[in-house]
Amino acid sequence: MKILALEFSSAQRSVAVLEEGAGAGAAVLGEASETGTRATRAFGLIEEALRQARFEREQIECLAVGLGPGSYVGIRLAISLAQGWQLARPVQLLGASSAEGLAVQAQADGLRGRIGVVIDAQRGEFYLADYELTATARREVGPLRLVPGAEVLARQQAGVTLLGPEVAQWFPGSRMLFPRAAAIGQLAQGRRDFIAGEKLEPIYLREARFVKAPPPRVGIPQREGSP
Known part of the structure; x- marks a missing residue:
């Protein structure tokens, strides 16, 4: 094909x-x-x-x-x-x-062991997915999810290799990978x-939130001379 x-x-x-x-x-x-x-x-x-x-x-x-x-x-x-x-x-x-695609690239680049794929989700949050890589296999050990930056930092401090697009600007020492x-x-x-x-739909883990606007206030016209 x-x-x-x-x-x-x-x-x-x-x-x-x-x-x-x-x-x-x-x-x-x-x-x-x-x-x-x-x-x-x-x-x-x-x-x-x-x-x-x-x-x-x-x-x-x-x-x-x-x-x-x-x-x-x-x-x-x-x-x-x-x-x-x-x-x-x-x-x-x-x-x-695209997160799994990054894991595929990391494996092809020779990375082994536990990695964390990190993508900016804005609002101080990140998309994070964990993979275990060997020379012959790629296994997802933590599903894609939204997490605060503190959780990503904890992964890095625990020795997990972080990678993703522009990830180094938030977590120095991480591997930049698009x-x-x-x-x-x-x-x-x-x-x-x-x-x-x-x-076909984008992967977007946040729930859609809509704020319903209040109904417009309609003034009742006053008769001439009324208070």
Whole structure:
């Protein structure tokens, strides 16, 4: 299966083209990324990755989308691209956790033992997921959750390796690692739990809170001469 992976959940956006094979992982045939620009050149990144892979758009069979957590705007853009692609062409869609993608990257980079994937959730909170990495296996030992900074710091003081996008600015000594589309594509390999475009949603662990505005006060007009 030929996969186009989109990962826009952080300040570093990337697109990758992969092809499933008989080996342990999907082969990355093309990858393009950009960092720090305000406007994402989404179609430019897609065209560059396809050019490297020597694929045409019509050859793509599956789009894999990094669902975060992270930049809500970036994730929504990736989802919109996937939805539009599915409307225009007969492709399958898959969603994957950007946090798990970071664990995949950490394992590929040679990290071993307990790691904590940390992503800024704003409001003084962080998304945290714990993994145990070996040379041949990756095991989630703590599910993705929202925690205060003190809990992340306690993990670091206990000897857990922290990693994530821009994490070092809050926890010095941590490993800076941005989610990559290639890792999202690797997570998509072998999966067949395809999803309709309208079912793709960003990973967002906070409950939606709405404050109902009070009804407008309507003044009763007074008759002339009344008190």
